[in-house]
Amino acid sequence: MNNKHVIVAGMPRSATTYLYLMLQQHPQVFTPYMKEINYFVAKYDRSIDWYLELFKEARPEQTTFDVSPATFLDPDADHRITQHFPQAKIIVMVRDPLEWCLSFYSQFKSFDSSTPPFEEFIRGHTYTHGSGMITVRFENDFVPARIGQMMNRFGDRLLLMSYRITKNSPLQALQIIERFCGLRPYFSPENILDKKINASGRRNFRFISYLLSRDWLIEAIGTLRLNDLARRARRMFDRYNAGRLRAPDELYAPHEIALNNRTFAQQQAWVDNLFRETLVLAGSKPFIPVTASSDHNKA
Numbered sequence: 464m465n466n467k468h469v470i471v472a473g474m475p476r477s478a479t480t481y482l483y484l485m486l487q488q489h490p491q492v493f494t495p496y497m498k499e500i501n502y503f504v505a506k507y508d509r510s511i512d513w514y515l516e517l518f519k520e521a522r523p524e525q526t527t528f529d530v531s532p533a534t535f536l537d538p539d540a541d542h543r544i545t546q547h548f549p550q551a552k553i554i555v556m557v558r559d560p561l562e563w564c565l566s567f568y569s570q571f572k573s574f575d576s577s578t579p580p581f582e583e584f585i586r587g588h589t590y591t592h593g594s595g596m597i598t599v600r601f602e603n604d605f606v607p608a609r610i611g612q613m614m615n616r617f618g619d620r621l622l623l624m625s626y627r628i629t630k631n632s633p634l635q636a637l638q639i640i641e642r643f644c645g646l647r648p649y650f651s652p653e654n655i656l657d658k659k660i661n662a663s664g665r666r667n668f669r670f671i672s673y674l675l676s677r678d679w680l681i682e683a684i685g686t687l688r689l690n691d692l693a694r695r696a697r698r699m700f701d702r703y704n705a706g707r708l709r710a711p712d713e714l715y716a717p718h719e720i721a722l723n724n725r726t727f728a729q730q731q732a733w734v735d736n737l738f739r740e741t742l743v744l745a746g747s748k749p750f751i752p753v754t755a756s757s758d759h760n761k762a
Contacts, residue, residue, distance in 0.1 A: 464515050464518055464519075464521070464527065465523070466493070466518065466521050466523070466525060466526060466527045467526040467527070467550075467552075467644070467645070468518075468526070468527050468529070468548050468550075468551045468552075469526055469527070469528045469529070469551065469552045469553075469554060469644055470503075470528075470529045470531065470534060470544060470548075470551055470552075470553050470554070471483075471528065471529070471530040471531065471532060471554045471555075471556075472531065472532065472534035472535055472540070472544075472553050472554065472555055472613070473532045473533075473534055473535025473536075473555045473556065474532060474535045474555060474556060474557060474558050474563060474606075474626075475532040475533055475535065475536070475567060475599075476532075476558060476563060476566040476567050476570060477532065477556035477557070477558040477563075477626045477629070478556060478626060478629040478630070478633070478636075479530055479532040479556060480498070481629065481633065481656070482530060482556075482629075482636075482637075482640070483498045483528075483530040484656065485633075485637055485650070485655060485656065486528050486530070486637075486640075488649075488654065489641075489646060489649045489650070490647075490649065491524065491525055491526060491646045491647055491649070492525060492526055492527075492528055492646065493518060493520065493521035493522070493525040493526070493527045493528070494527075494528045494530065495517040495518060495529070496517075497517060498530050498531075499530065499531050499532065499533065499592070500514070500517060500529055500531050501531045501533050501534070501592055501595065501597065502514045502529075502531070503531070503534055503537070503540040503543045503544055504531065504533050504534055504536065504537045504540050504592075504595070504597055505533070505592045505594070505595025505596060505597050506594065506595050507543055508595075511547055514547075526644055526645075526646060532556075533592065533597050535555060535609060536597055536598065536599055536600065537597070537598075538609065538612055541612065541613060541616040541617070542616075545616065545617075550620070551620070552620050552621075552622065552643065552644060553613065553617050553620060553621045553622070554621075554622045554624070554640065554643070555610070555613065555621065555622070555623050555624070556624055556625075556626050556629060556636075557610065557623055557624065557625055557626060557734060557737075557738075558626040559626065559627075559731055559734060560606050560727040560730035560731045560734060561723065561724060561727050561728075561731045562626075563601075563606070563727075564584075564585055564601045564723055564726070564727065565714070565715055565719070565720070565723050567599060568581055568584050568585075568715075568719075569714050569715070571584070571588070571590070575590075581716075581719040581722065581723075582722065585601050585602065585722065585723070585726060586601070586602060587599060587600050587601065587602070601726065601727075602726060604729065604730060604733070605730075606730045606733070606734065607730055607733040607734070610623065610734075610737070614746055614747055617746070618746045619745045619746040619748065620745075620746070621744075621745065621746050622639075622640070622643045622743070622744070622745055622750065623737070623743070623744040623745075623746075624636065624639060624640075624742065624743050624744075625738050625742035625743070627742060628742055628743070628753060633655060633656075633657065634650060634651070634652060634655050635753075637650040637655065638650055639743055639750075639751060639753075642751070643745070643750065740752075740754075741753050741754060742754065
């Protein structure tokens with residue numbers, strides 16, 4: 464594969480489903496029919512040829528995107544990425560630690576009735592993704608340590624963008640990604656979806672969510688060359704689910720919020736300091752001067 468390659472490597476629960484849905488529309492972008500491939504996390508036992516096959520339909524002028532936010536969860540993924548794609552650009556949407564674990568917990572509860580109580584979940588949780596296993600870590604300064612590791616490994620090929628931008632101005636977030644990846648300007652107020660996708664408060668269809676996470680079904684779609692159909696079905700499901708939100712008081716119990724705040728206070732302070740000058744970094748350096756008070760403006 465000779466295309467420029469970009470991996471949206473995190474964080475989970477940071478509007479990466481929205482990015483996947485919108486990036487499919489850009490004429491210079493190719494996204495495979497499978498979101499969250501997670502090759503470098505949960506499927507590295509497969510050959511690199513299996514991974515490359517997912518992008519074989521990309522045109523020469525297109526930049527290929529792998530939206531696999533669980534990559535953020537595995538520190539070993541960085542070396543694997545560098546080994547196969549030494550020039551790949553990496554995008555990480557950084558969600559405030561005070562929100563991140565609660566959002567993750569809400570997601571798991573929405574489709575997995577066996578999710579443990581929050582007191583256990585917050586200590587770390589291992590779950591099945593297709594044929595592999597992924598471990599979610601929250602304690603012991605995981606977020607600062609993981610971001611620091613990625614900054615050291617990828618340098619200015621790493622885009623760190625606060626989730627606050629996507630939350631408050633999705634158009635601006637998409638325009639920043641265009642600029643970072645060297646794409647022609649395409650996104651505008653006329654062609655973006657102004658809805659939350661895969662939000663914590665959505666009412667989930669457990670059976671459909673289960674099917675969307677099954678490797679055998681996703682790979683059968685690829686084998687039968689139903690890729691476009693799969694993309695359209697995914698878009699319809701995400702758009703419909705975007706409007707099915709629960710009231711906020713249905714999500715978290717007071718004791719869960721209190722435990723969460725105690726656990727993540729220091730990690731939140733670190734992230735606040737990371738973005739003290741701008742909410743967008745290329746490696747450790749400011750990429751675009753966007754502050755919390757100006758993140759509603761265009762890039």
